[in-house]
Amino acid sequence: xxxxxxHLLEKSLLDGDQAQAIAEARKLLDANVGRERIITEGIExxxxxxxxxxxxxxxxxxxxxxxxxAVMEVMKYLYPPGTxxxxxxxxxxxxTLEGDVHDLGKNIVKMILTGxxxxxxxxxxxxxxxxxxDAAKQxxxxxxxxxxLLTTLIPQVRRVKECAVKHGLKHIxxxxxxxxxxxxxxxxxxxxxxxxxxFDGARYLDLxxxxxx
Amino acid sequence: xxxxxxxxAAVNFETPDRVPVIAQVFGHAAILDNVALDKYxxxxxxxxxxxxxxxxxYGYDAVFALMDTSVETxxxxxxxxxxxxRYPFVKSYVFSRGANLESLSVPNPHKAGRMPELLKAAKIxxxxxxxxxxxxxxxxxxxxxxxxxxxxxxxxxxxxxDPESFARLLDFSTEVTTTFxxxxxxxxxxxxxxxxxxxxxxxxxxxxxxEFELPQLKRVFASFKEAGAVAxxxxxxxxxxxxxxxxxxxxxxIANFDYCVDPLDAQKALPQTCLDGNIKPLSFVQATPExxxxxxxxxxxxFADRRGFILSPGCEIPPEANPENVKALVLASRKRR
Numbered sequence: 148x149x150x151x152x153x154h155l156l157e158k159s160l161l162d163g164d165q166a167q168a169i170a171e172a173r174k175l176l177d178a179n180v181g182r183e184r185i186i187t188e189g190i191e192x193x194x195x196x197x198x199x200x201x202x203x204x205x206x207x208x209x210x211x212x213x214x215x216x217a218v219m220e221v222m223k224y225l226y227p228p229g230t231x232x233x234x235x236x237x238x239x240x241x242x243t244l245e246g247d248v249h250d251l252g253k254n255i256v257k258m259i260l261t262g263x264x265x266x267x268x269x270x271x272x273x274x275x276x277x278x279x280x281d282a283a284k285q286x287x288x289x290x291x292x293x294x295x296l297l298t299t300l301i302p303q304v305r306r307v308k309e310c311a312v313k314h315g316l317k318h319i320x321x322x323x324x325x326x327x328x329x330x331x332x333x334x335x336x337x338x339x340x341x342x343x344x345x346f347d348g349a350r351y352l353d354l355x356x357x358x359x360x
Numbered sequence: 361x362x363x364x365x366x367x368x369a370a371v372n373f374e375t376p377d378r379v380p381v382i383a384q385v386f387g388h389a390a391i392l393d394n395v396a397l398d399k400y401x402x403x404x405x406x407x408x409x410x411x412x413x414x415x416x417x418y419g420y421d422a423v424f425a426l427m428d429t430s431v432e433t434x435x436x437x438x439x440x441x442x443x444x445x446r447y448p449f450v451k452s453y454v455f456s457r458g459a460n461l462e463s464l465s466v467p468n469p470h471k472a473g474r475m476p477e478l479l480k481a482a483k484i485x486x487x488x489x490x491x492x493x494x495x496x497x498x499x500x501x502x503x504x505x506x507x508x509x510x511x512x513x514x515x516x517x518x519x520x521x522d523p524e525s526f527a528r529l530l531d532f533s534t535e536v537t538t539t540f541x542x543x544x545x546x547x548x549x550x551x552x553x554x555x556x557x558x559x560x561x562x563x564x565x566x567x568x569x570x571e572f573e574l575p576q577l578k579r580v581f582a583s584f585k586e587a588g589a590v591a592x593x594x595x596x597x598x599x600x601x602x603x604x605x606x607x608x609x610x611x612x613x614i615a616n617f618d619y620c621v622d623p624l625d626a627q628k629a630l631p632q633t634c635l636d637g638n639i640k641p642l643s644f645v646q647a648t649p650e651x652x653x654x655x656x657x658x659x660x661x662x663f664a665d666r667r668g669f670i671l672s673p674g675c676e677i678p679p680e681a682n683p684e685n686v687k688a689l690v691l692a693s694r695k696r697r
Contacts, residue, residue, distance in 0.1 A: 330643075
Protein backbone atom coordinates (compact mmCIF):
# COMPACT_ATOMS: atom_id res chain seq x y z
CA UNK A 148 0.00 0.00 0.00
CA UNK A 149 1.52 3.30 -1.10
CA UNK A 150 1.81 6.43 0.94
CA UNK A 151 -0.89 7.99 -1.22
CA UNK A 152 -3.48 5.70 0.38
CA UNK A 153 -2.55 7.03 3.81
CA HIS A 154 -2.77 10.54 2.42
CA LEU A 155 -6.34 9.80 1.39
CA LEU A 156 -7.12 9.00 5.02
CA GLU A 157 -5.38 12.18 6.12
CA LYS A 158 -7.39 14.20 3.61
CA SER A 159 -10.76 12.73 4.58
CA LEU A 160 -9.96 13.44 8.25
CA LEU A 161 -9.09 17.04 7.44
CA ASP A 162 -12.33 17.33 5.47
CA GLY A 163 -14.16 16.16 8.59
CA ASP A 164 -15.72 13.38 6.50
CA GLN A 165 -16.07 10.59 9.04
CA ALA A 166 -17.67 8.03 6.71
CA GLN A 167 -14.93 8.45 4.11
CA ALA A 168 -12.24 8.37 6.79
CA ILE A 169 -13.50 5.02 8.09
CA ALA A 170 -13.65 3.69 4.52
CA GLU A 171 -10.02 4.74 3.97
CA ALA A 172 -8.95 3.18 7.27
CA ARG A 173 -10.70 -0.06 6.26
CA LYS A 174 -8.86 -0.12 2.94
CA LEU A 175 -5.56 0.36 4.73
CA LEU A 176 -6.26 -2.48 7.15
CA ASP A 177 -7.31 -4.71 4.24
CA ALA A 178 -3.99 -3.96 2.62
CA ASN A 179 -2.24 -5.09 5.83
CA VAL A 180 -1.07 -1.65 6.88
CA GLY A 181 -0.46 -1.77 10.64
CA ARG A 182 -2.74 0.13 13.00
CA GLU A 183 0.15 2.03 14.53
CA ARG A 184 1.30 3.19 11.10
CA ILE A 185 -2.25 4.32 10.30
CA ILE A 186 -2.20 6.37 13.48
CA THR A 187 1.22 7.96 13.08
CA GLU A 188 1.16 8.56 9.34
CA GLY A 189 -2.58 9.16 8.92
CA ILE A 190 -4.20 10.51 12.07
CA GLU A 191 -1.24 12.26 13.67
CA UNK A 192 -0.26 13.73 10.31
CA UNK A 193 -3.78 15.15 9.93
CA UNK A 194 -3.59 16.67 13.40
CA UNK A 195 -0.26 18.31 12.54
CA UNK A 196 -1.83 19.80 9.41
CA UNK A 197 -4.79 21.09 11.40
CA UNK A 198 -2.47 22.52 14.03
CA UNK A 199 -0.58 24.61 11.49
CA UNK A 200 -3.86 25.77 9.94
CA UNK A 201 -5.37 26.81 13.23
CA UNK A 202 -3.30 29.81 14.14
CA UNK A 203 -4.70 31.76 17.05
CA UNK A 204 -6.39 34.13 14.59
CA UNK A 205 -8.07 31.43 12.54
CA UNK A 206 -9.14 29.06 15.24
CA UNK A 207 -12.74 28.00 15.28
CA UNK A 208 -14.22 25.19 17.28
CA UNK A 209 -16.57 23.89 14.58
CA UNK A 210 -13.83 23.02 12.11
CA UNK A 211 -11.80 21.30 14.80
CA UNK A 212 -14.86 19.44 16.09
CA UNK A 213 -15.49 17.98 12.65
CA UNK A 214 -11.92 16.72 12.29
CA UNK A 215 -11.98 15.54 15.90
CA UNK A 216 -15.20 13.58 15.39
CA ALA A 217 -13.75 11.83 12.34
CA VAL A 218 -10.55 11.03 14.25
CA MET A 219 -12.48 9.55 17.17
CA GLU A 220 -14.58 7.41 14.81
CA VAL A 221 -11.49 6.06 13.06
CA MET A 222 -9.85 5.33 16.43
CA LYS A 223 -12.99 3.46 17.49
CA TYR A 224 -12.89 1.51 14.24
CA LEU A 225 -9.23 0.61 14.68
CA TYR A 226 -9.56 -0.17 18.37
CA PRO A 227 -13.13 -1.18 19.22
CA PRO A 228 -14.14 -0.75 22.89
CA GLY A 229 -12.29 -3.29 25.04
CA THR A 230 -9.32 -3.54 22.68
CA UNK A 231 -6.06 -2.46 24.32
CA UNK A 232 -4.76 0.81 22.92
CA UNK A 233 -1.40 0.95 21.21
CA UNK A 234 1.66 2.53 22.78
CA UNK A 235 0.72 6.13 23.51
CA UNK A 236 2.65 9.29 24.29
CA UNK A 237 1.30 9.13 27.82
CA UNK A 238 -1.87 9.66 29.81
CA UNK A 239 -3.48 13.04 30.30
CA UNK A 240 -6.32 13.63 32.77
CA UNK A 241 -8.86 16.28 31.75
CA UNK A 242 -11.77 17.89 33.55
CA THR A 243 -13.98 20.95 33.77
CA LEU A 244 -13.87 22.10 37.38
CA GLU A 245 -16.67 22.04 39.91
CA GLY A 246 -19.26 24.74 39.27
CA ASP A 247 -18.75 24.84 35.52
CA VAL A 248 -20.72 22.71 33.10
CA HIS A 249 -19.34 24.19 29.88
CA ASP A 250 -17.36 21.27 28.55
CA LEU A 251 -17.25 21.92 24.81
CA GLY A 252 -13.65 23.15 24.99
CA LYS A 253 -12.56 20.24 27.15
CA ASN A 254 -14.16 17.77 24.73
CA ILE A 255 -12.28 19.34 21.85
CA VAL A 256 -8.99 19.07 23.72
CA LYS A 257 -9.79 15.40 24.31
CA MET A 258 -10.26 14.78 20.59
CA ILE A 259 -7.08 16.62 19.68
CA LEU A 260 -4.94 14.84 22.25
CA THR A 261 -6.36 11.46 21.22
CA GLY A 262 -5.57 12.28 17.60
CA UNK A 263 -2.05 13.26 18.57
CA UNK A 264 -1.43 9.94 20.23
CA UNK A 265 -2.18 10.56 23.90
CA UNK A 266 -4.40 8.44 26.11
CA UNK A 267 -7.01 10.71 27.66
CA UNK A 268 -8.88 10.09 30.89
CA UNK A 269 -11.90 12.37 30.93
CA UNK A 270 -13.20 13.28 34.40
CA UNK A 271 -16.13 15.15 32.87
CA UNK A 272 -17.64 18.46 33.95
CA UNK A 273 -18.46 19.91 37.37
CA UNK A 274 -15.42 17.94 38.62
CA UNK A 275 -13.87 18.48 42.08
CA UNK A 276 -10.10 19.06 42.19
CA UNK A 277 -9.59 15.97 44.37
CA UNK A 278 -11.27 13.73 41.81
CA UNK A 279 -8.92 15.00 39.10
CA UNK A 280 -5.86 14.35 41.19
CA ASP A 281 -7.07 10.91 42.29
CA ALA A 282 -7.51 10.02 38.63
CA ALA A 283 -4.05 11.37 37.81
CA LYS A 284 -2.54 9.19 40.52
CA GLN A 285 -4.46 6.09 39.57
CA UNK A 286 -3.75 6.44 35.86
CA UNK A 287 -0.10 7.50 36.24
CA UNK A 288 -0.81 10.62 34.23
CA UNK A 289 1.94 12.89 33.08
CA UNK A 290 -0.32 15.96 33.10
CA UNK A 291 -3.68 17.29 34.21
CA UNK A 292 -5.64 19.76 32.10
CA UNK A 293 -8.41 21.92 33.51
CA UNK A 294 -10.78 24.10 31.55
CA UNK A 295 -13.07 26.91 32.60
CA LEU A 296 -15.44 29.41 31.07
CA LEU A 297 -16.10 31.14 34.40
CA THR A 298 -13.72 33.40 36.29
CA THR A 299 -15.22 32.15 39.55
CA LEU A 300 -13.29 28.89 39.01
CA ILE A 301 -9.92 30.54 39.51
CA PRO A 302 -9.63 29.82 43.26
CA GLN A 303 -10.13 26.11 42.44
CA VAL A 304 -7.54 26.18 39.67
CA ARG A 305 -5.04 27.60 42.14
CA ARG A 306 -5.58 24.53 44.32
CA VAL A 307 -4.82 21.92 41.64
CA LYS A 308 -1.02 22.03 41.85
CA GLU A 309 -1.08 22.14 45.64
CA CYS A 310 -3.40 19.14 45.73
CA ALA A 311 -1.14 17.24 43.30
CA VAL A 312 1.92 17.93 45.45
CA LYS A 313 0.03 16.80 48.57
CA HIS A 314 -0.70 13.50 46.85
CA GLY A 315 2.95 12.96 45.89
CA LEU A 316 2.47 14.12 42.29
CA LYS A 317 4.88 17.03 42.29
CA HIS A 318 6.26 15.90 38.92
CA ILE A 319 3.02 16.13 36.92
CA UNK A 320 2.31 19.23 34.90
CA UNK A 321 -0.87 21.25 35.29
CA UNK A 322 -2.37 22.99 32.25
CA UNK A 323 -5.27 25.43 32.16
CA UNK A 324 -7.35 26.74 29.26
CA UNK A 325 -10.75 28.07 28.30
CA UNK A 326 -12.26 31.53 27.81
CA UNK A 327 -11.94 32.66 31.44
CA UNK A 328 -8.69 30.97 32.42
CA UNK A 329 -6.71 32.05 29.39
CA UNK A 330 -7.12 35.67 30.48
CA UNK A 331 -4.87 34.89 33.46
CA UNK A 332 -1.15 34.16 33.69
CA UNK A 333 0.25 30.74 34.65
CA UNK A 334 1.80 32.36 37.68
CA UNK A 335 -1.48 33.83 38.94
CA UNK A 336 -3.28 30.51 38.40
CA UNK A 337 -0.37 28.56 39.96
CA UNK A 338 -0.22 26.18 37.00
CA UNK A 339 2.62 25.18 34.69
CA UNK A 340 1.04 26.39 31.47
CA UNK A 341 -1.93 28.40 30.24
CA UNK A 342 -3.00 27.31 26.76
CA UNK A 343 -4.34 29.93 24.38
CA UNK A 344 -5.86 27.19 22.21
CA UNK A 345 -6.22 23.41 22.35
CA PHE A 346 -3.28 23.00 19.99
CA ASP A 347 -1.19 25.33 22.12
CA GLY A 348 -1.76 22.92 25.01
CA ALA A 349 -0.95 19.91 22.84
CA ARG A 350 2.34 21.50 21.75
CA TYR A 351 3.29 22.08 25.36
CA LEU A 352 2.56 18.42 26.15
CA ASP A 353 4.69 17.30 23.18
CA LEU A 354 7.49 19.46 24.51
CA UNK A 355 7.40 18.09 28.04
CA UNK A 356 7.06 14.54 26.68
CA UNK A 357 10.37 15.00 24.88
CA UNK A 358 11.97 16.47 28.00
CA UNK A 359 10.76 13.58 30.14
CA UNK A 360 12.26 11.06 27.67
CA UNK B 361 -25.98 66.03 29.56
CA UNK B 362 -27.64 63.10 31.28
CA UNK B 363 -26.53 59.52 30.65
CA UNK B 364 -29.14 58.88 28.02
CA UNK B 365 -28.20 61.99 26.04
CA UNK B 366 -24.51 61.13 26.41
CA UNK B 367 -25.01 57.66 24.97
CA UNK B 368 -27.18 58.93 22.15
CA ALA B 369 -24.47 61.47 21.32
CA ALA B 370 -21.86 58.69 21.18
CA VAL B 371 -24.07 56.55 18.93
CA ASN B 372 -24.56 59.50 16.56
CA PHE B 373 -20.84 60.43 16.57
CA GLU B 374 -21.63 63.78 18.19
CA THR B 375 -19.49 65.23 20.97
CA PRO B 376 -20.74 64.22 24.43
CA ASP B 377 -19.77 66.17 27.58
CA ARG B 378 -17.62 63.14 28.43
CA VAL B 379 -17.25 59.63 27.02
CA PRO B 380 -20.11 57.49 28.34
CA VAL B 381 -19.22 54.50 30.49
CA ILE B 382 -21.20 51.29 30.41
CA ALA B 383 -19.86 48.75 32.85
CA GLN B 384 -21.45 45.39 32.11
CA VAL B 385 -22.48 44.89 35.72
CA PHE B 386 -24.93 42.01 35.91
CA GLY B 387 -24.45 39.52 38.78
CA HIS B 388 -21.88 41.87 40.29
CA ALA B 389 -24.80 44.13 41.28
CA ALA B 390 -26.17 41.27 43.42
CA ILE B 391 -22.82 40.65 45.12
CA LEU B 392 -22.46 44.37 45.81
CA ASP B 393 -25.93 44.38 47.39
CA ASN B 394 -25.28 41.22 49.46
CA VAL B 395 -27.93 39.33 47.51
CA ALA B 396 -27.42 35.68 46.56
CA LEU B 397 -26.91 35.40 42.82
CA ASP B 398 -29.38 32.53 42.44
CA LYS B 399 -32.08 34.66 44.09
CA TYR B 400 -31.18 37.74 42.05
CA UNK B 401 -31.68 35.96 38.72
CA UNK B 402 -35.19 34.87 39.71
CA UNK B 403 -36.61 38.10 41.09
CA UNK B 404 -37.32 41.17 38.96
CA UNK B 405 -37.69 43.48 41.93
CA UNK B 406 -34.36 42.38 43.36
CA UNK B 407 -32.67 42.91 40.00
CA UNK B 408 -34.07 46.43 39.74
CA UNK B 409 -33.20 47.29 43.34
CA UNK B 410 -29.63 45.99 43.11
CA UNK B 411 -29.08 47.62 39.73
CA UNK B 412 -30.22 50.98 41.06
CA UNK B 413 -27.96 50.64 44.11
CA UNK B 414 -25.00 49.78 41.88
CA UNK B 415 -25.85 52.76 39.64
CA UNK B 416 -25.88 55.08 42.66
CA UNK B 417 -22.61 53.60 43.92
CA TYR B 418 -20.70 53.73 40.65
CA GLY B 419 -22.37 56.53 38.69
CA TYR B 420 -22.03 54.96 35.24
CA ASP B 421 -24.46 55.46 32.37
CA ALA B 422 -26.59 52.31 31.97
CA VAL B 423 -28.43 49.69 34.02
CA PHE B 424 -29.36 46.18 32.96
CA ALA B 425 -32.58 44.20 33.19
CA LEU B 426 -30.62 41.02 32.63
CA MET B 427 -30.50 37.65 34.34
CA ASP B 428 -28.24 35.10 32.63
CA THR B 429 -27.96 33.15 29.39
CA SER B 430 -30.53 30.47 30.27
CA VAL B 431 -33.74 32.51 30.45
CA GLU B 432 -35.01 31.72 26.95
CA THR B 433 -34.11 28.04 26.96
CA UNK B 434 -35.79 27.54 30.34
CA UNK B 435 -38.93 29.31 29.10
CA UNK B 436 -38.94 27.00 26.08
CA UNK B 437 -38.74 23.83 28.16
CA UNK B 438 -35.13 23.13 29.20
CA UNK B 439 -34.55 22.30 32.85
CA UNK B 440 -32.00 24.33 34.81
CA UNK B 441 -30.00 23.71 37.94
CA UNK B 442 -29.88 26.55 40.45
CA UNK B 443 -27.03 26.49 42.94
CA UNK B 444 -26.37 28.99 45.68
CA UNK B 445 -24.60 32.13 44.51
CA ARG B 446 -24.07 30.92 40.96
CA TYR B 447 -25.64 31.61 37.63
CA PRO B 448 -28.00 28.74 36.72
CA PHE B 449 -27.01 26.27 34.02
CA VAL B 450 -28.89 23.85 31.80
CA LYS B 451 -29.40 20.42 33.34
CA SER B 452 -31.29 18.99 30.36
CA TYR B 453 -31.85 20.69 27.04
CA VAL B 454 -35.40 20.86 25.73
CA PHE B 455 -34.51 18.80 22.65
CA SER B 456 -32.91 16.08 24.76
CA ARG B 457 -36.24 15.82 26.60
CA GLY B 458 -38.04 14.39 23.60
CA ALA B 459 -39.24 17.66 22.08
CA ASN B 460 -39.09 18.31 18.36
CA LEU B 461 -39.24 21.60 16.54
CA GLU B 462 -42.82 21.10 15.37
CA SER B 463 -44.05 20.50 18.93
CA LEU B 464 -42.39 23.61 20.38
CA SER B 465 -44.07 26.96 20.61
CA VAL B 466 -42.47 30.35 21.10
CA PRO B 467 -42.68 31.13 24.83
CA ASN B 468 -45.01 33.92 25.89
CA PRO B 469 -42.77 36.49 27.64
CA HIS B 470 -45.62 37.43 29.99
CA LYS B 471 -46.06 33.87 31.25
CA ALA B 472 -43.10 31.58 30.55
CA GLY B 473 -40.35 30.80 33.08
CA ARG B 474 -38.53 33.83 34.42
CA MET B 475 -39.36 36.07 31.46
CA PRO B 476 -42.12 37.94 33.36
CA GLU B 477 -39.66 38.71 36.18
CA LEU B 478 -37.21 40.19 33.68
CA LEU B 479 -40.02 42.34 32.27
CA LYS B 480 -40.83 43.42 35.82
CA ALA B 481 -37.21 44.53 36.32
CA ALA B 482 -37.37 46.46 33.05
CA LYS B 483 -40.55 48.27 34.09
CA ILE B 484 -39.16 49.29 37.48
CA UNK B 485 -35.83 50.43 36.07
CA UNK B 486 -37.52 52.50 33.39
CA UNK B 487 -39.83 54.10 35.94
CA UNK B 488 -37.13 54.77 38.53
CA UNK B 489 -34.09 55.80 36.48
CA UNK B 490 -35.02 55.47 32.80
CA UNK B 491 -35.67 59.19 32.31
CA UNK B 492 -31.94 59.85 32.53
CA UNK B 493 -30.09 56.52 32.34
CA UNK B 494 -30.04 53.92 29.57
CA UNK B 495 -32.09 50.88 30.56
CA UNK B 496 -30.79 47.81 28.73
CA UNK B 497 -32.63 44.51 28.40
CA UNK B 498 -31.10 41.34 27.01
CA UNK B 499 -31.89 38.59 24.54
CA UNK B 500 -29.72 35.77 23.31
CA UNK B 501 -28.80 35.91 19.65
CA UNK B 502 -30.25 33.17 17.43
CA UNK B 503 -27.03 31.14 17.22
CA UNK B 504 -26.43 31.15 20.96
CA UNK B 505 -30.05 30.31 21.68
CA UNK B 506 -29.95 27.40 19.20
CA UNK B 507 -27.01 26.01 21.15
CA UNK B 508 -28.84 26.57 24.42
CA UNK B 509 -31.88 24.65 23.13
CA UNK B 510 -30.02 21.67 21.73
CA UNK B 511 -26.68 21.61 23.55
CA UNK B 512 -23.61 23.15 21.92
CA UNK B 513 -22.02 20.06 20.38
CA UNK B 514 -25.28 18.64 19.05
CA UNK B 515 -26.23 22.01 17.55
CA UNK B 516 -22.89 22.49 15.82
CA UNK B 517 -22.87 18.98 14.36
CA UNK B 518 -26.48 19.48 13.21
CA UNK B 519 -25.38 22.60 11.33
CA UNK B 520 -23.02 20.46 9.27
CA UNK B 521 -24.89 17.14 9.08
CA ASP B 522 -28.37 18.53 8.46
CA PRO B 523 -28.17 22.22 7.52
CA GLU B 524 -31.86 22.41 6.63
CA SER B 525 -32.94 21.32 10.11
CA PHE B 526 -30.40 23.68 11.62
CA ALA B 527 -31.76 26.58 9.55
CA ARG B 528 -35.27 25.78 10.83
CA LEU B 529 -33.94 25.73 14.38
CA LEU B 530 -32.35 29.14 13.80
CA ASP B 531 -35.65 30.46 12.47
CA PHE B 532 -37.34 29.29 15.65
CA SER B 533 -34.60 30.83 17.82
CA THR B 534 -34.99 34.11 15.95
CA GLU B 535 -38.69 34.12 16.66
CA VAL B 536 -38.04 33.55 20.38
CA THR B 537 -35.38 36.28 20.41
CA THR B 538 -37.61 38.76 18.60
CA THR B 539 -40.72 38.07 20.68
CA PHE B 540 -38.83 38.39 23.97
CA UNK B 541 -36.97 41.51 22.84
CA UNK B 542 -40.15 43.25 21.70
CA UNK B 543 -41.79 42.49 25.05
CA UNK B 544 -38.79 44.08 26.77
CA UNK B 545 -39.09 47.22 24.64
CA UNK B 546 -42.78 47.35 25.49
CA UNK B 547 -41.92 46.95 29.19
CA UNK B 548 -39.62 49.95 29.01
CA UNK B 549 -36.07 49.07 28.05
CA UNK B 550 -34.43 51.56 25.74
CA UNK B 551 -32.89 48.65 23.90
CA UNK B 552 -32.35 44.92 24.37
CA UNK B 553 -28.68 44.00 23.93
CA UNK B 554 -28.30 40.99 21.65
CA UNK B 555 -25.83 38.67 23.33
CA UNK B 556 -24.50 36.11 20.86
CA UNK B 557 -21.15 34.67 21.98
CA UNK B 558 -21.67 31.42 20.07
CA UNK B 559 -21.64 33.33 16.78
CA UNK B 560 -18.03 34.31 17.50
CA UNK B 561 -15.36 33.30 14.98
CA UNK B 562 -13.80 31.44 17.91
CA UNK B 563 -16.71 29.02 17.62
CA UNK B 564 -17.82 29.07 13.97
CA UNK B 565 -16.06 30.27 10.80
CA UNK B 566 -16.81 33.80 9.60
CA UNK B 567 -18.50 32.35 6.48
CA UNK B 568 -20.90 30.54 8.78
CA UNK B 569 -21.74 33.83 10.49
CA UNK B 570 -22.37 35.47 7.12
CA GLU B 571 -24.56 32.69 5.72
CA PHE B 572 -26.52 31.55 8.77
CA GLU B 573 -26.48 34.27 11.38
CA LEU B 574 -26.43 37.57 9.52
CA PRO B 575 -29.90 37.17 7.91
CA GLN B 576 -31.37 36.30 11.32
CA LEU B 577 -29.74 39.26 13.05
CA LYS B 578 -31.10 41.57 10.34
CA ARG B 579 -34.63 40.41 11.15
CA VAL B 580 -34.12 40.78 14.90
CA PHE B 581 -32.63 44.28 14.75
CA ALA B 582 -35.13 45.55 12.17
CA SER B 583 -37.99 44.54 14.44
CA PHE B 584 -36.40 46.16 17.51
CA LYS B 585 -35.84 49.43 15.66
CA GLU B 586 -39.40 49.42 14.38
CA ALA B 587 -40.66 48.92 17.94
CA GLY B 588 -38.74 51.97 19.13
CA ALA B 589 -35.39 50.70 20.42
CA VAL B 590 -33.11 53.75 20.67
CA ALA B 591 -30.22 51.79 19.15
CA UNK B 592 -29.25 48.23 18.26
CA UNK B 593 -26.44 46.78 20.34
CA UNK B 594 -24.67 43.55 19.40
CA UNK B 595 -22.40 41.77 21.82
CA UNK B 596 -20.22 38.98 20.48
CA UNK B 597 -17.15 38.08 22.50
CA UNK B 598 -13.80 36.76 21.31
CA UNK B 599 -11.78 37.54 18.18
CA UNK B 600 -14.51 39.19 16.08
CA UNK B 601 -12.23 40.97 13.57
CA UNK B 602 -13.48 38.92 10.63
CA UNK B 603 -17.20 39.52 11.28
CA UNK B 604 -17.17 43.16 12.40
CA UNK B 605 -17.49 44.43 8.80
CA UNK B 606 -20.88 42.67 8.54
CA UNK B 607 -22.38 44.49 11.53
CA UNK B 608 -23.72 47.52 9.62
CA UNK B 609 -25.61 45.17 7.28
CA UNK B 610 -27.21 43.61 10.34
CA UNK B 611 -28.39 47.02 11.52
CA UNK B 612 -25.98 47.31 14.46
CA UNK B 613 -25.56 50.79 16.01
CA ILE B 614 -23.34 49.81 18.96
CA ALA B 615 -20.73 47.09 18.52
CA ASN B 616 -19.08 45.51 21.51
CA PHE B 617 -15.48 44.39 20.98
CA ASP B 618 -13.59 42.12 23.32
CA TYR B 619 -10.15 42.51 24.85
CA CYS B 620 -8.52 40.36 22.16
CA VAL B 621 -9.53 42.77 19.36
CA ASP B 622 -7.16 45.66 18.63
CA PRO B 623 -9.15 48.90 19.11
CA LEU B 624 -7.58 50.42 15.98
CA ASP B 625 -8.61 47.39 13.92
CA ALA B 626 -12.16 47.71 15.27
CA GLN B 627 -12.19 51.39 14.27
CA LYS B 628 -11.04 50.51 10.75
CA ALA B 629 -13.61 47.72 10.42
CA LEU B 630 -16.48 49.91 11.63
CA PRO B 631 -15.75 53.54 10.75
CA GLN B 632 -19.36 54.67 11.23
CA THR B 633 -20.52 52.44 14.07
CA CYS B 634 -20.26 53.29 17.75
CA LEU B 635 -17.87 50.89 19.50
CA ASP B 636 -17.85 49.78 23.11
CA GLY B 637 -14.99 47.96 24.76
CA ASN B 638 -12.59 46.55 25.55
CA ILE B 639 -10.90 46.13 28.93
CA LYS B 640 -10.15 42.52 29.84
CA PRO B 641 -12.95 41.32 32.15
CA LEU B 642 -10.60 39.41 34.45
CA SER B 643 -8.67 42.63 35.09
CA PHE B 644 -11.63 43.80 37.16
CA VAL B 645 -10.83 40.92 39.52
CA GLN B 646 -7.05 40.75 39.34
CA ALA B 647 -5.69 44.15 38.36
CA THR B 648 -5.29 47.24 40.54
CA PRO B 649 -7.46 50.38 40.20
CA GLU B 650 -4.35 52.19 38.91
CA UNK B 651 -4.00 49.63 36.12
CA UNK B 652 -7.67 49.94 35.16
CA UNK B 653 -7.31 53.73 35.16
CA UNK B 654 -4.25 53.54 32.93
CA UNK B 655 -5.88 51.13 30.50
CA UNK B 656 -9.03 53.26 30.36
CA UNK B 657 -6.98 56.35 29.73
CA UNK B 658 -5.17 54.66 26.83
CA UNK B 659 -8.50 53.65 25.28
CA UNK B 660 -9.97 57.12 25.72
CA UNK B 661 -6.90 58.54 24.00
CA UNK B 662 -7.24 56.13 21.07
CA PHE B 663 -10.83 57.23 20.52
CA ALA B 664 -10.44 60.94 21.38
CA ASP B 665 -10.65 62.21 17.81
CA ARG B 666 -13.13 59.66 16.58
CA ARG B 667 -16.06 60.04 18.97
CA GLY B 668 -18.51 57.11 18.58
CA PHE B 669 -17.13 55.36 21.65
CA ILE B 670 -18.45 53.98 24.94
CA LEU B 671 -15.87 52.97 27.53
CA SER B 672 -16.61 49.39 28.66
CA PRO B 673 -15.09 46.07 29.52
CA GLY B 674 -14.82 43.56 26.66
CA CYS B 675 -17.47 41.35 28.26
CA GLU B 676 -19.30 41.00 31.57
CA ILE B 677 -17.58 42.35 34.66
CA PRO B 678 -17.22 39.16 36.74
CA PRO B 679 -19.53 39.02 39.76
CA GLU B 680 -16.54 38.77 42.09
CA ALA B 681 -14.88 41.94 40.67
CA ASN B 682 -13.15 44.41 42.96
CA PRO B 683 -15.53 47.42 43.25
CA GLU B 684 -12.54 49.78 43.31
CA ASN B 685 -11.73 48.66 39.77
CA VAL B 686 -15.23 49.45 38.51
CA LYS B 687 -14.95 52.87 40.17
CA ALA B 688 -11.61 53.43 38.42
CA LEU B 689 -13.25 52.75 35.04
CA VAL B 690 -15.95 55.34 35.66
CA LEU B 691 -13.55 57.87 37.11
CA ALA B 692 -11.25 57.62 34.09
CA SER B 693 -13.90 59.13 31.83
CA ARG B 694 -14.89 61.83 34.31
CA LYS B 695 -11.28 62.92 34.74
CA ARG B 696 -10.85 63.30 31.01
CA ARG B 697 -13.94 65.41 30.57
